[in-house]
Amino acid sequence: MRKPLTLTALVALALGLGACAPSTEQPTDGTDAKTGTLRVWLFDEANRAAKEAVVKEAVAEFTANRPEVKVDVSYLATETRSEKYKGALNDPASAPDVAEVGNTDLAGLVAANGMADVTEDMAKWSEAGDLPKDLVKTVTVGDKAYGVPWWIGVRALYYRTDVFTDLGLRPPTSYAELVDAAKKVRAARKDMVGITVGGQYTFGAMPFIWDAGGDIATSSGGRYTATIDSPASKAGITAYTNLFSDDICPAKQCVDLTGGGTVETFAAGRAGMGILGNFSRSAVEAGAVKGKYAVVPLPGAKPGSIAPAFAGGSSLGVFRSATHRSLAVEFMQLLAGKKYGIKLYDAMGFVPAMKSARDEVTAKEPFLKPFIDTMDAGTRFVPVDKAWTTIDAEKIVPNLLQKVITRRATVDAAAADANNQITAAFAK
Amino acid sequence: MRRSATIRRQRLTPLWLLLPALVVLVPMFAYPLYQLGLLSLFDYGQPQVSGGVPARFVGLGNFRALFGDQVFWSVLGQTVVFAAGCVVVTLAVGAALAMLLTRVGRVARTVLSFAALAAWAAPAMTGSVVWLFLFDSNLGLVNEVLGLPGYNWLYERSVAFALVGAVVVWHSFPFVMITLYAGIQAIPESVREAAALDGAGAFTTFRRIIVPMLRPLITIVVIQSIIWDFKVFTQIYVMTRGGGIAGQNMVLNVYAYQKAFASSQYGLGSAIGVVMTVILLVVTLFYLRALRRSGEAL
Amino acid sequence: MIRRRLADTVAILVAVVTVFPIYWMVLSALKPTGEIQSADPRPWTLNPTLDHFRSALGVSGFGRYFLNSLTVALAVVVLSALLSFLAAVALTRFRFRSRTTILVMFLVAQMVPVEALSIPLFFQIRDLGRAVPGVGLNTLGSLVLVQLAFSLPFAIWMLRGFVAAIPAELEEAATVDGASRFTILWRILFPLVAPGLAATSVFSFIIAWNDFLFAKTFIISATERQTLPAALLVFFKPDENDWGGIMAASTLMTLPVLIFFIFVRRRLVSGLGGAVKD
Structure with missing residues (x-):
């Protein structure tokens, strides 16, 4: 009987450093196609149908005057979303254009070079001024914006x-x-x-x-x-x-x-x-x-x-390797805007991030008052890092x-x- | 070991037979394994993977960080004790029930083997969740039956480990039971009857007749149990909500996941993976050596 | 006779305890939510409801995910049976230089924590997909390949015992009769180790069916190629404790394995015994 492969040999094999280092992907900047399919990732919810209906409406509005564009929305389960994000980072070909991101997850994605810097796009957006400052901080890393706060929960x-x-x-x-x-x-x-x-x-x-x-x-x-x-x-x-x-x-x-x-x-x-x-x-x-x-x-x-x-909740962002950058920003702003913020509240009860939208839903729903009071008193956040x-x-x-x-x-x-x-x- | 004289002459034949398996295993196992060893020597996280940040060679830095971490050592000790307990109980329960199966009537045998198959079939995730529900402090049946409303089974370290251990045993004893039972069935009737005629009890029969005859099978069962129980993850992760109160029920695999993979520190995670593999390998080789000393070969 | 009866009773008691959690799972899946949340749980229900199953089956694309899972699991079972059979023959009927090394490597393969390997495997699959279409990221092929790799070491290790249990004289006699190597392999050895194959295929089936680590790692953007466990994870929300939904989803995940088990049970018991005569 021959001796089994010795431990030393195995360790040598495991540590056998070749000349090669582990794979590191250079970040790829996306492209800016104006036609084709826009890939959107949103979170799955227990009553997804209601959310889906709102999103479908937004998609219909978006594609109405962009006949050459299709929007493909998929819903990520909360449990698997971090794997999906990692997958999208590691394989840019699988990455979405627009993604919903848990607001505590955003900083990690930015550090991994996954999110597109949308500072300029936000500056140009008419509704940007309607966003509360404490919420804008949750999508700001350094002095750059990497998304839009979508809805919040306190x-x-x-x-x-x-x-x-x-x-x-x-x-x-x-x-x-x-x-x-x-x-x-x-x-x-x-x-x-x-x-x-x-x-x-x-x-x-x-x-x-x-x-x-x-x-x-x-x-x-x-x-x-x-x-x-x-x-x-x-x-x-x-x-x-x-x-x-x-x-x-x-x-x-x-x-x-x-x-x-x-x-x-x-x-x-x-x-x-x-x-x-x-x-x-x-x-x-x-x-x-x-x-x-x-x-x-x-x-x-x-x-x-x-x-x-x-300030819990989620934000919308554009992936760095998005293939339809401008379209992605436009769709993100449509969905995060006041109109769909209110519709999303009606469907799901998610409080919109936009100040004016927030006021509107509070007027409708007295239940929200203590929460809005809490938000108005100022919310805090985890380290954006x-x-x-x-x-x-x-x-x-x-x-x-x-x-x-x-x-x-x-x-x-x-x-x-x-x-x-x-x-x-x-x-x- | 019997040999087929004719086939043996064809020296290349085994290679051809192994080739299809190797075609899958070399790229899907050997190479990733090599990568794992390589990664363990680097500072390698998500910014390195996708952010264009160069991976930094840190030599044994990850291992140094790991061995310098007190928590690692206490988790390691805890894991060894817990896994050893699970292995021993699984083998004892499995073997005892296998012996029981040889002594019961057809109906009882069918019922028990179906029950065991059901436990075996339940995925670790669903099994853990169901048990957790049964032992829930407020909605659980167990507290209701025992008259312990609100009793928290996860509060004490040892009670929590015992509960999780019970689930691990529940999931894994069927493999031992059915394997050993099938093995016993394959022992010629005459041998077993001779033992019975000599007036040997169940335990003696098991030790004197069955253990020696089933040694190869027992070897497989023991090694597999060690490997599976040392790597236990789902049951601990689901039932103690990721390692118990203040991490009191942490085992190595969950620790690795929390420390490394959940926060994308792949270099450190790979180092833990290498350490776990080496520990298992050492344990297994010791066991195999002990077997060889008693006359058994791999 | 009394001893037999005592043994029977003990066996049935053990069976009841063993199967009880499964019973509780199915029962809770059928209970209306109010009864599940009652602080006074009862081991029966008078108002069974299919609501929880409806919501689990209502996961959009359930049928598709089910088919995906089944396809992957069956492909892994078949391929793993074939490959491990050939490898097991090589490792039992022949003695060659690196035999023991290969055997130990198969053991080592089972020792590596799967999570640790998922990172290098991801890149392997991605790069493979760029060269060979059909096995890259977002394909069922990638899942088959990886699950196959994870089930093979154990399958070969188990099957070795079964092959060894077959008397070599059978093959020798066949050779004398002028049978080709191919015939010996497929017409003589293969049918004889079939019970062993049943046993190992149970393991392969479980590995492939229960996996969600790779399903969630490799299937990134192609939702239509998602597998069932990964889809049912929606119900295992730690923060919502929808026990009825969890139990229904668990039941749906467990059933196919149970059916597969019952399907191969006879062979399983007779098969595992074959590993004895090493």
Whole structure:
């Protein structure tokens, strides 16, 4: 019997460096064909038909006076979208012209040289002035624009009107009142948590950190510095993690909840309050608490203040390797404009990014008022840097929260740890 | 090993027979494997892949970063213990049920083998989701039956590992059971009857008669279980939501995914891949060597 | 007799526990949403509904995706059976210099984490597609090729035992009778290892059917070539916990494998035993 291939030989094979280096694709700038098929990627949704109808209408309008152009729209599942983007980056032939991009994903795509710089196109667009500044920042890397904010979602405080009335409570207007109300609900209703919060719910925790004056990182001169271990950030972390106590939301029950988990808990009637988005309304309406809840802005520490919310949502952008650059920009602007923004709201309940469109839908729908108030108070965002992909993928913030909640580490130790990890992510 | 004298003379024949498989495997496996080794020596991320940024040769830098990371070592230790537990339990359950199958009536045998096939057929993703639903703290049947409303099975590290381990075993014992049962069936009846006449119990029969006769089959089963369980991904990823509370249930494959692939650090990811492969290889070679010492050959 | 009865009872109990999660999956898929979300779950339902299945089947292009998945899986099963049979014969009936090396390489191949290989494979497929049409990105051919590569090492490794179990005298006798090498391979050996092929094809089928890593990596812009698992991922939304939809989608994903299993079951059990007499 011959000896099997030895380990050394295998390692030698694995490390056997030839002269060749790994494949690196030079970025290809797209072309600007004026005819043919425009490829558009949008996100798939649970009730896609409604979204599809709006998009079809936009396509019909777009092609009406461009008979030589066809628009091919495909819908990407949320779960597979990052692979699709990577595929489009690595194989420009498969890339779309226009794509919907989760607003936290954009910076990574820009760093990978995937998105076209549309600064000039935006400057020329008549509707550009209608976009709020804090949202424009979410599509701006350096001083260049790489897309248009399309729709936004923010979170606010949902509470149970029936329970609050029974217990003689009023919706909280400060953090102290929030804690107080939560404890009273929990004390009176054993099967409920005071407020449903989650250890994996980054965007539920961030408002507390922002409100305390902290942040994940601050930028100066285009460079980010991690600040999650600043005294202000730690105060915010403490405020959030203190909610995971037995008399509010017991750690055992709440530490591994994601944002979706808190929606489920609130919808099932097992929580007095919850930090849910305007986009969660249909899920809540489908649950046991239909008709028994109302929404107010999430209060900050200072009485009467509103804690800054995360500006979630999605943007539209043009891929750098788009083959129909001008057409792509035109279609992007059509879809992101006020007209289709309002139509999309009517179909899906997504709040349009455009200020005037936002005003119009609020007038129609009183439910939105607390959310719009929150937006008007100013929204915040994650670092617009490719490092966010790493920070998110490595779950640095949830791990920090969970360590503190389970008392496996002190706030100081956990925040210092997370700060190092975030610093390392920016250094890459 | 018996040989076919006639065919043996044709020296080139094996090459021709292997050729079709190699045509697929060399470009689809060997070359990417070589690329994997190569990538592990570079700083290679999405900006390098598509952004025109040159890939930077970092030598063993990725490996140094990995070995210098405390988390890596604790995850590695955890993975080895978890995988070993899963392998042992899977083999024990599979072997015990295979023996059981030889002693039951036709109906029971058919029922059990169908049940096992059903568990085997369930994709890892769906199996994990169904179990998660059964053990859900609020909507789950298990808490309802046990009278533990709201009990969180994922809170304690060991309980969470046990639950995920149960799912891994559920998915993989059918392979062991059916393979060993089929093996036992192939052992001549007379040998088994002789053992029974000697008054040997199930356990003795298994150890004295079946294990020695089925050694080649057991070798395959053991090696495959080691490989599969060491690389477990879906069950952990889905059930503990990506590694458990504060990463307490992290295993190597999920760690690699989170650390490297989800954020497109392909160089680092490749380094982890190389390390995992080498570890598995060492374990397997040790096992094969131990077998050879006891007289078995590959 | 009592011992037999005890053994029967234990076996049936184990079977019930084993199959229970599958039962629960199908049951939850049939329950109306209100019952799924009730805090008082019951192991039956009086109001079965097909709503969840309807919404899963309503994924536009379901039939197309199903066909794509089936095509890929069957192509992989057939090709993998053929190629692994030939390779297994080479590795059992012949002794040659690099035999053990090749065997160990097949093992190594199974040890590499798939995610790690998906990056180099992507470029390989892209470049291959530029040279050979039909196996590049966005084609079902690429999925067949990659899945084949991933199922072959294990198939060959398993099949080796089956081929070894066939007495060499059979081939020798055939040779004496003047049969050609081709005849020996296809007329004598092939039918004899058929049970083994059934066993290994189960693995190939599962690998090919369940894959979504490569489906989502390689099928980028051609939505009409998407496979079923990748399409059904829509239902596995971590944030929405639509358990009914998840369970219906899971059921639809599991069923074809189960049917394939039942189809080959007999051969499977007799087949796996063949690997004994190495």
